[in-house]
Structure formats: C-alpha cells, structure tokens
Amino acid sequence: MSDKKHSGGVQRGPIGGQPVLVTSSLLDLHTPYSYGMMDTLSTLIQTWLQWDQDPTSRAEIEQLRDSNAVEELEKRLRNRIEFGTAGLRGRMAAGFSCMNSLIVIQASQGLAKFIRDQRSDIASHGVVIGHDARHNSKKFAALAANAFIAQKIPVFLFDQEAPTPLVPFGVSHFHAAAGIMVTASHNPAQDNGYKVYSSNGAQINRPEDGEIAQSIKDNLEPWPTAWEPLQPGEYLRSDSYQQLLPHYMDRVGKFMKSTVANWEPPKPFVYTPLHGVGGLVLPELCHSLGIDNHASVEAQEIPDPDFPTVKFPNPEESGALDLSIETADKQGRTLIIANDPDADRFAVAEKVDDKWQLLTGNHVGVLLASHILDSYDADKDWSHISVLTTTVSSGMLAKMAAAKGIHFKETLTGFKWMANVARDLEKEGKTVSFAYEEALGYMFPSVCYDKDGITAATVFLAAEAKWRSQGLTVYAKLQKLFAEFGHHETLNNYFRSPDPELTSTLFQGIRGSNCLADMKFGRFKILRWRDLTKGYDSSTADNKPDLPDDPTSQMLTLWLEGGVRFTFRGSGTEPKVKFYIESCGDSRDDAVKAVCDTFLTIREEWVERFTPSMSYSKQLPTSSGHMLTVE
Template identity: 65%
Template sequence: MTTSTGDLSSLVQTWLEWDQDPSTRTEITNLRDSNPSTELSQRLGQRIQFGTAGLRGRMAAGFSCMNSLTVIQASQGLAKYIRDKHPEIAGDGVVIGHDARYNSDRFARLAANAFVALKIPVWLYGEESVTPLVPFGVTYLRAAAGVMVTASHNPAQDNGYKVYFKNGAQINTPMDTEIAQCIEENLAPWPNAWEERQLDEYLRVNAYQKVLAKYQDAVNHYTKSTIPKWTPPKPFVYTPLHGVGGLVFPDLCRSMGITDFTPVSEQVNPDPDFPTVSFPNPEETGALDLAMQTADREDKGLVIAHDPDADRFAAAEKVNNSWFIFTGNHLGVLLASYIFEIQDFKKNTAVLNSTVSTGMLEKMALAKGIHFQESLTGFKWMGNIARTLEASYDVAFAFEEALGYMFPKICHDKDGITAAMIFLSAEAKWRSQGLTPYTKLQKLFEEYGYHETLNNYFRSPSPDVTARLFGAIRDGPYRTEKKLGSFKILRWRDMTEGYDSRTQDNKPTLPVDKGSQMLTLWLDRGVHFTLRGSGTEPKVKIYIEGCSGSREEGINAVCDAFLAVLNKWVKPFAPSMTYSKQLPTSSGHVFRVD
C-alpha cells in the first residue's frame, strides 16, 4: 500500500486526535518527528483486519496494530452490531475476559466502555482468566456475546481480541464481515471511551468467581461421570508455560483429590515476558524441555502442559528412558477412544474434527456406529457445527491437530483444562489395564492402521507470493494428469475455488471460503495432505498424513509426499519461500531435507 505525504500527514493528525494513550501517542509523534515515512505508512496506512479470529497482532501504535485505540474501535463496532442487528438479545449482556499479557486488563476495561455506552450490560472478569471460561460464561450467563482479550500462544509482543456469539461459539462468516463493517462506521472514539468506568447497573465486575466456581463444578462432574469409580492418575509434572492455566488447573486437581503433581516452579506463575521459552507454544520444539527436566529430577514419567491461555493441552510420556511428546492427533484419538470406551453411546451420537486433522477419528467413529462430521479448519467452524448437529445428535467430542479439544458438555470452544482432566482420567483407567497412554496409542494403531503425520510450514515473504503459489498450482497440469511426482492423485479438493473431484457435481460438501487458500489432495500409498495459507501468520502450512500397515511405511510415505510438494510446487513456483531442513514426523523420526 502506497501512502502519499499528504495522506500520511492526515493519518498522523487523525491518530493524535483519537488516541489518548500517552505511550502510543509518543510512538507516533516520535516517528513523525524523525520522519521515517515507511514505518509510519505501515503503522497508519492500513487497518488491523477483523475476521473470524477477531483481532490478533503486534502491540504497537498505529491502526495496523493491537493497541488501546484499535480495541476501542473494535468494541464500538461490535457493540453497535449487537444493539442494531440483534436488539432482542442486547439486554442479555456481554462477557469480557482477559489473560495475563501486557495490556490485556486495560484492553478488556476499554472494551467494556463501548458496550456500557449503548446500555449493553457487561460481565467483566475482574481477574486474569483462562480462555474457556469466556465461552462457558456466555452459555452459563445466557449472554449475547463474549470477548476474550488474548493472543493465545503468540509471542510476548502480541495480543488479540476473540469474539463469541450467544451460542458460546466463536463468530463465523458472514457475521465477521458484518461486524467489520460496523467497526468501519464507528472509528472515532465515543464520549467517555477512554474514561475509567464506575460500577453501575451495566458494569458488573463480580462475575468471575461465580463463573469460575460453576466451571470447576462442571468439569469436576463431567470428569467423574466418565468412570464408575474415580481414581487419581499417576504422579505428573505440570506447566502452564507462564500463562493463566496455573491459576485454575492446580486448584481443580486438588479439589478432585489429585495431589501428587509438581508444577514447574519457573513457569507456574503468569509472566507476560515468557522468559524461559522461545515461543510459548507447546507445539514448538523445546517448549516442554523445562517440564521434562523437572520430571526427570522428580522421577515422574508424565508431563501435562497448557498454552498461555489454557485453551490448548499437551502431554509427554517417558518411554524407554526418553521423552515421547504426543501430537495433537495422538491426543485427539486417545481422548476419543476413552470417551468411546466409557460412555454408553446411542445411535444419535456425533464427533467431529477438522480437515487438517487425522482421518483416524472417522475410522474409530464408524467402527462404533457413531456419526462423524468433517469441518473446515478452526473451532469457529467446529463450535458452530456442533451447535447445529445438536438438533439431531448428542455431540460428544471434537478436536483439531493443533492441540485443541472441545467437550460440548462444558463449552463450544477448545478447552485445555477439561482436556487435561479427561486425559488424566483415561491414564488412570488404562493403568488399571496395564497400559500407558503411549502403549494405548500403539494398540489403536494396530487396530486402525498406523497413522503417521508430518505437519510443517513454508514461510512466505508476502501474501502476493502465497497467492502466486496457489495460482500456479491451480494452473498446472496436476489436476488433469492426476500425478504429483511419483504419487497418483486420487482426489482433488479446492476449498477456495469450490471444486471436489469426488462429488457428483464436483462441488465440495464443506463451505467454500474464497478469502482463503486451501487445497486438499488424496494420493495413493494411503496419503492425503492439505496445503493452506495461514490466516494469522506469514506461512503456508502443510499437513500430511499417511496410513500404512507399519510405522516405517507411514514415515516413508509422508516424507516422500513432502518432497513431492517441495520439488514440484514450492521450489518452481515460490523459490523465495523458506522452510526447515529438519522436520519431525509424529512418531519422532526426524526427516532431513538436504
């Protein structure tokens, strides 16, 4: 985007008229006075995009970043949307929570001002909260909507603004577009937008402890209802990775009689700097190192972890004196298998996962006579699909490979706290059968086939490069020739263009999203993969799965598929994209790209 000098001067003036935060005003005036026009243009020349993930980005001054002003603008737009488009529920109020990141508490309080200004009641959590407590609170309080201020597992300099609607699920299209339009129409801060609100009939700050107690009771009851006799799990080490999980999970464990666990002392308290990890994401290599070192020192063979806002759950088990870190797919099928084992399912039970997650859940569900539903990527889809399915089915479980697990009996979003409790219950049950989570996983592979995955990404220098890559793939001969390297293409699905070679009318059954880039191919050798542009990061992500009769066959198949994509698509069509030279498969095998 090119911004002229006159336009830039006008944008600076507008920013300084609207922004009353001294720190971000100073950032803009310093940039103006030192005359770095490129930086100013990037900060002010475009707006941070509001989408189905709400807002997420770097905290800094400017319309393109997360800051007090852009949070006020988003909140004013959301408040106007609720008041004008859904006046019948506006009086039900909005739940607002926040994590422990820098500025999260301030952003939450500024957000509350917008709703109160339109006489929409606000249930403002006065304490740092785990993310699942907001969708749970929306349902429990029967609110019109919910806002969670969090950047989940992003780096320390980021923050975000996640929106839920009255059904307790994340907003989805076309609602995001409608809210974005309302934001554009309400950019100038309203009177009192920057003021510290006093308690009145519209601002309620005493809801947190009440909702937390109800949430803990619900998780406690749901967990204990899954087994005839509750028994504690084996001793374990716990880390919330400097996030808010440590404010909730240890107390929940103790309330259920789980006392033999060791928190990672360096990581158990919230710290917005995340000082002991390069990235506060349990999926990242090295994120669980300190927890595993603590477990070695404490002679414990199990690690339980949450990401910083506790909506994701991770686990590792010591196997033959070395640590095995479960992938999101591993944990998803383990949790599903436990739920299938302990619940008396009726024919109207349903489970679901996303198209980038393992196909093993579908096999398991069909074997039990349970309805399986595939969804697009993200819990914005799975939460809303679950709500729709509930008209005909008892929806028991949903998951996505990125360590996200949903239990609709608790809430309609990913919930790392509940997932950890169910996993610990499963561990106790399997231990009584002479199994561990790892050996249980191997038994599932023996029954349903060895599912090996290789999930990674190519770093894209720009959205234009990403678009050119997908355009070149679509314009190539691959779909008609039905070949990709040495693989035969059995099925081709394009969720951007709306094409599926398997259906009678060549239209996909999943919703088409022309605003994203997403291709899924089914190949021979039991391989299928999805290539998609990330909606929040400068990445093109690839999710490869192969199902074979042995681990070795699965490893070879997914590694060969990655090389085919790399050599036939990425290198010829997007040579500026970068990628890791060492890629781990789901079984821990490291695949080196020379």
Template identity: 65%
Template structure:
C-alpha cells in the same frame, strides 16, 4: 484509507489516539519523515477475522493497541445493539489473559458496551479463555470477549469474540461486525475512560459468579468418563507462563489430587509472565517448549507431562518411553480421547445418534474409530469457529456431540462449552491415564494398541514461513495453474482426488462442488494420493505461515514414514521451490512417531 495522504492519516491517528505511548510512536515517525514505516502502520487496518483480531502490539491502525481495541469494541457494541433492546440487555462477558496490556484492553472494551447501556460481566483477574466460553452460555449473554493472543509471542495480543451461542463468531456475523467497526471508528466521547468503568451496568465480580459453576461442571464431566475411581497417575504440569495454573490447582484439589504428590507444577513457569521468560515460543507444539518441564519430570522421576498454552485453551501430552521423551501430537491425543470417551457410551444407546467432529487437516483415524462403533463422523473446515457452530447445528437435529478436536492441540467437550478447552481436556485425560494405568497400559502403549487395531497413522505437519500475503497468494496461484491438476500427477504420486476449498472445487463429486463450504478468504488445497497419502496446504489465518499437513495410513510404520516424507519433498520441490522459492522452512522436521527428516541440498538433489 487508500486515497488518504500519509499526512492525513497521521493527523487522524493523533486526533483519535489518547495513549501517550502510541501517540509518541507515530509522532516520532512523522518527525523523522519515516514514510515507509508510517505507511505500514497506518495505511491498512488490522483485519477483523478468525473470531476477532490478533497481531503485534504497536501504534497504528494495522496493529493491536488501545485505539484499535476501542474501535473493535464500538463496532461490536453497535452490532449487538442493532439486534434489539431485549437481545442487548443480555449483556456481554469480558475476560483477559495475563499478557502485556490485556487488562487495559479489556477495560477499554467494557467501556464501549457500557456507553450503550449494554450490561458487562467483567472478569477482573487474568483467567483462562475456556472460562469465558463457558460463561457466555452460563450467563445467557449476547456475546463474549476475551483479550488474548493465545500461544503467540509476547509482543502480540488479540481480541477474541464469542457469539450468543457460546461458539466463536463465524460468517456472516464476522463480516457484519467488521462493517459495523468501519462505521464507528472515531472514539466516542468517554471512550478512553476504561479504567473508571462503573455503574449499574457494570459487574466486576463475574469471576466469583462463574468460577464455582465452571469448576463443578468440569469436575463432574471428567469424573463421569470413568466407571470407577482409579488411583491417579502422577504427572508434571506446566501452564507455560500463562493463566492455567491459577485455575488448574484448585480444580485438581477438588478432584482429589494433591500438588506435590499426584501432580507437580513446574515452579519456574507456574506464575503468569507476559515475557514468557523461560521459553522461546510459548506454544507446546514448538520444539524446546517443554524442555523445562522435562527437566523437572526427570528430577522428580515422573514419566508423564501435561501442558497448557498461555490462555489454557490448548492441551499437550508428553510421556517418557523407554528412557526417551515422546511428545504426542494433537492427532494422537484426539484418538486417545475418542477411545476413552467411546468407553463411556451406554450400550443401550443408539450410537447413530452420537457424533464426533474434526477438521479437514486432522487425522483420518477418528473417522475409522467412529465408524467401527456405529458413531457418526463429521468433518469441518479448520478452527473451532466452525466446529463449535457445526456441533450446535447437529444438536438441533437430535445428535449428541461427544467431542471434537483439531490437530493443533485443541479439544472441545460440548458438555462444558463450544470452544477448545485445555482445562477440561487435562481433567479428562488425567482420568483416562489413570484408567489405562489400572489396565497395565501407558499412554504410549494405549496409542500403539489403537494403531494395531485401526492402522498406523503417520503424520508430518509443519509450515513454510511466508514473507507476505502476496507471496502466499503467488504460491497458490502457481499451484492452481500448474500441470498437476490436468495431469493428475504430483511428483511420483498419482493424484486420486483434488479439493480446493478456496475456489469451491472437488474432483470427487459429479458437479465438482465440495461437500464442505468454500472459503474464498483463505487458501486451502487438499490432495488424496495413491498409496494412502492425504495432504493439505493452507495459509494460516493468524500467522505469516503456509502450513502443510501430510498423513499416511499403513500396516507398517516404516512404509507410512517413507510415504509422508516422499510427499513432503514433492511439495517442497514441485510447489514451493517453483512458485515461492524464497519461503523459509526448518531443515529438520519430525514425523509424528519421532522420525527425523533432514532437509539439505544433497537430499533434495537425490
């Protein structure tokens, strides 16, 4: 598209797009001679990566809309067809969340596969993403598609793709699909007839075929994690205006829990609402996202909150501790899951044949816990597109993968599926909370018990807001070419190890090659510092952010907090202010134990 004139791009768009809303957007911009906006919308294509597409819904090749969904689906369908008739005959399963346009996008996607006589199992109602991840394996499908933007703002949508193994697509398949999309951009003759999907290759009853097996598998697995039934610890649940409650409610009933007694769903957030009207940002990690759930919990005199994000693949926990609400981090919940699941391992089993997984930006605590039990530990690159595939590779060698997690509230249980699953996570955690209650422990109390045994692991995770990919690239270019690596010094900290997975460099190995795959498509640098500090700086693959993940393990909570805060100020002063001074960030950050860090000019000067 680089050599095309903007007028030519406009004409191509109007020739291909049959959606009256997005056609009108481009027509009005063209009539107003708004070249700058047309360049933004039409010059570059929305990137196919991170298991598919995600972005703002608007007209133009750069955004999520009917045409870009059709193009992605045609490319994916052709890719599947190229694998042979027998493979393509396995079909695809397609689901969607309750966001604006999600059902329409899903229908248009289905139409592309039907055009090539690739069977479609269509989940005709809004459903959680984990249901489709489970469905790919259950139906032995060639692929799965979910139209969802997960926890993004209401103006966004996305297109998530699963490979035939039930895990998110990964390289090289993602690049192969991206190339196939570019070869099939022009909509096929009946591409816009998505709302009239029908015929022998179209099964719109997939939800009813898969729901009972999914719920049965989740229930069986959750119950199998406790040695005996314990009285439920009551909790408040919020699906964050998403699709979680649609499936959680019947599942909880199957597990013997009654709404209004063992659990209460936040009424204002129980039904799907694509505008997410009671939250500023529908992500349980964000400050204020659980305010309404906390209000209901206080009114109902409950001290435990569970939350899913809108497509129910993430899971969050909050607990009232000594009169104040404590939001557990993903690392906290990951350690608690590990402790709970380790209890399920039969003493007669060879622990060395069991593996747990986490990512490079998650806490080091899981490794300590696993090694203390003789269990194998494996680290992967960030995201479940890596962990889901690594898990299956390990299974081929005879390993049993107990579970995997990443710090961004994602938990995977291969006994159910190979992607993060907030529904299974909630079901299992409810069993764990009941067990700990019977032992006289709160969730927070169990966490402190683990810290006493394995060291206090304090983290400070947040992000800098980047104005553009170019600004992100400039920041990392400055870091790599600065004095830090040659001097092995960072602020007041001595650098013990420097790993750059973008460029495939690691000071810890004799040949300076890392033990993890390099990924030149993403920005990621990790430093190990004197004093037990480790941190990673990485560019987000789905949002305009540069994320940082800082951790320190210490016998003292106070020392750990001091160290992670010191590392943050070094990142801010020596890196961000030097190489990307216009990046914005929160002036108030909280460490994982709730210590508040205020960032102002006076503090920085000191």
C-alpha cells in the same frame, strides 16, 4: 476525512481538537486508504493523534512523525489490522495496523453497536469480557467494557486473569449476547488479541464476522466516554469471575467423572502452564477432584507476560517443555501435561524407555476420543452421538467413530467451524460429545463450545488412570489404537511466505499446471482433489465440495494412492504456507516413508517450481519422532 493538501506547519485534526504539528516532507504522500479514500499521510497522523489518548501510543506516533520516519508511519497507519479469524490478533504498537488501546475501543464500539442495532432482542443479556495475563490485557478489557456500557449493554467483566474457556462457558452460563476474550493465546510476548464469541457460545463465523467488521468501520471515532476510567454502575457486573469459576469447575469435574465407571487419580505427573493463567485454575481444580500428586514447574507456574524461560510460549514448539522434562527427571516422574498461556490448548509428554515422547495433537485427540467412546456400551444404538474434527486433522477419528456406530463430521479448519457445526448438529437432534483439531485443541460441548485445555487435562488424567489399571501406559494405549485402526503417521510443518503475493503465485502455479488435471503428483497417483478456494471437488457428481468454499483463503487437499492425504493452505494469521500430510500404513516404517516422500514431492513439484524463494526447515520431525533431513 479530508484529502486536501496542506503547506506544512500546525494543522487541526480532521475531527477538530488538539493542534498537531506536521512536517512538509510528509504532506504530499498519497496512496489509497484502506476504505478507498485518498488521505495524505499527514491526515492519517492527525487522525491518530486526534483519536488516541493513550500516552504511550501517542508518543510512538509523535516520535515517528518528528523523526520523519515515513516508511514506518505508512506501515503503521495506512491499513487497518484485519478483523478476521474470530476477531483481532497482532503485535502491540501504535497505529491502525497494530493492537493497541484505540483499536480495542474501535472494535468494541463496532461490536456494541452491532448488538444494539442487530441483536436488540438480546442486548439486555449483556456481554462477557475476560482477559489473560499478557501486557495490556487488563487495560484492553476495561476499555472494551466502556463501549458496551455506553450502549447500556450489561458487562460481565472478569476482574482477574482467566483461562480463555471461561468466556465461552460464561456466555452460555449467563445467556449473554456475546463474549470477548483479550488474549493472543500462544503468540510471542509482544502480541495481543481480541477474540469474539457469539450468543451461542461459539466463536463468531461468517456472515456475522463481516457484519461486525463493517460496524467497526462505521464507528471508528471514539465515543465521548471511550477513554474514561471504568466506573461502578448499574451495567457493570465486576464480580462475574467469582460467580462463574465455581460453576465452571463443577461442570468440568462432573463431565470428567461421567467418562469413567470408577474414578481414581492418575499417576504422579508434572504440570506447566508456561507462564500463563492455567496455573491459576487447574491445580485448584485437581485438588477439588482429589488429584494432589502433581508437581509444578516452579519457574513457570506464576503468570508472566514476558515468558522468560521459553523462546515461544507454545507447547508444540521445540524446547518449550525442556524445564518440565528437567523437573520430571529430577522427581522420577514419567508424565508431563501442559497448557499454553491462555489454557485453551493442552499438551502431553510421556517418558518411554528412557526417552521422552511429545505427543502430537492428533495423538492426544484420538486418545481422548478413545476414552470418551469407550464409555458408550457396544450393544446400543449411538447414531445420535457425534464427534468432529477438521480437514487438517487425522482421519483416524472417522474410523473410530464408524467402529462404534457413532456419527462423524469433518469441518473446515478452526474451532469457529467446529463449534458452530456442533450447534447445528444439536438442532438436528445430535449430541456432540467431542471435537478436536491437530493444533492441540480439544472441545467438550458439555462444558463449552471452544477448545478447552483445562477440561482436556482433567479428562486425560482420568483416562490415564483407567489405562494404567488395564496395564497400559499412555504410549502403549496409542500403539494399541494403531494396531486396531492402522498406523497413522503425520508430517505437519510450513514453508515461509513473507509476502501474500508469493502465496498467491504459488497456488496460481499449482492450479495452472497439469498436475491436478492429469491426476498425477510426482510418483503418486491422485485419487481425489478438493479446492475449497475455488469450490471444486473431483469426487462428487456435480464437482461441488462437501465443505463450504472460501474464496478469501488458499486451500487444496489431495488424496493419493497408497493411503496418503494432505492439505496445503495459506495461513490466515502467519506468514506461512502450511502442509498437513498423513499416511495410514500397516507398519510405522511404511507410513513414515509415505509422508516423507509426499513432502519431498510437494517441495520439488510445487514450491521449487513456482516459488523457489520460499524457505523451510531442513529438519522435519514426523509424528512418531522420525527426523526427515532435507538436503
């Protein structure tokens, strides 16, 4: 691209082609382009209008140009949306910084060229491309397919909306070179995303993600066929979904039944897919398994990309299950299960003594783990079996595994880590039976190497039926586990940090204070601390951590006297600094007090001291339902 100044009027795009009208007020603005170039804003506008052939997004940029909206154009065009956590995710709008057709084309060209050049031995195995029911998801999937077909890479394209877990399952089933799922999971309606899986069926991880990101930058200009309508041909497998779904359902059913000695259906329950694609698969799967005693939330059972009945389509959010509770109360049912819109997450609520209890991801995780671990006989050596969770999830799973003689492994946050660690353990001869993370994600490698809300639902329903035969409700089973392994209370939430510099200032202040050096955190004594940003662990002989360091993110974990552990980290996808506090005590009250005291210390010793402008919720619920009200 040229950095030459122009005098206004009509200019040709930098690659040639259609004339583009530029106004003189935009011409002399120079700031560094994301690749280190010095492009004028007018050049960026020209480049966008030269490359983009989507009428809607073209019109957006043209309107902003004609109205001289310099600040908005800078925001849209100056920097590219980051190819990071397993791909892309962001607001759908025109511009290099947003999710749109051109960005999908560029990402797909980069990935296709990476596979053709760097994975040439498996390129002929093809790629699996699925999409959810969000706005533009089907269109984005078709545009992605064009890029691979241009490189003569076969495409297993889903011709209808599908749950996310079917893509990683499909990668393994078809032995594909890669997988793509067009989804923004539980994000708001205006967002979309592009999730990438490697040939092992797991989300891409470093260094592969960086190599793909570079390939994208090397292949930004749309190829000649990039915008053409998708046509039938020798490289397009458009019936892939119909082929794959029966195999997925069969695998899920077999795995679920393998976890129980005598399969029986659960008690009547209410199910909601929260306007997502889970409702296209789970009810049919339940019927095939003889589970016909569920009721759907009618207003939410059909996919709807506007999510009209919920403020946020995330079952973790307050109010998301209100219609489910209303439906359950009307029908006299005491159990609710839910998926998020792309059905990779799973949530549970149970009515206990006339009050609905929404279980946390840690609660459901240890309940599922208990059910699976119970299927292993006590008198055998199970050291080759492994279970996984992440550093921000409960420490309870490690205790449960140790009691069974089962191998336990902690990983960094996210399923891109857990899935790839699971694959590595398999190479060492381990069998990974289960993995989970506190954000309602549960992985069953027997089915696929990513979080899977459909499999989680069926396994949970089988577990509920087993516990009921033992005279236990779901909640009673959880309390029984607490009695055995200690009451684990959590308080997970966040401080709002709209500026990455603010997050950086906070962590610089923490590291520059005497807190960590003096091993004191308010009234708490620090027993151990780990800084994965700097690659430090106070508990090891060489001060190297037992997890990979990541200098691109902010993450501290502290172990405190009194059975408290907490992680403090900057979010990679949201304007937040998140905290995950857990205490294990002999009683609920002791554990609740410990997590609340820890939060107040974080606020006073760190946030108010170094970044007092950060805001936070004044009502913070702990995992058992206690509400911490902050003055």
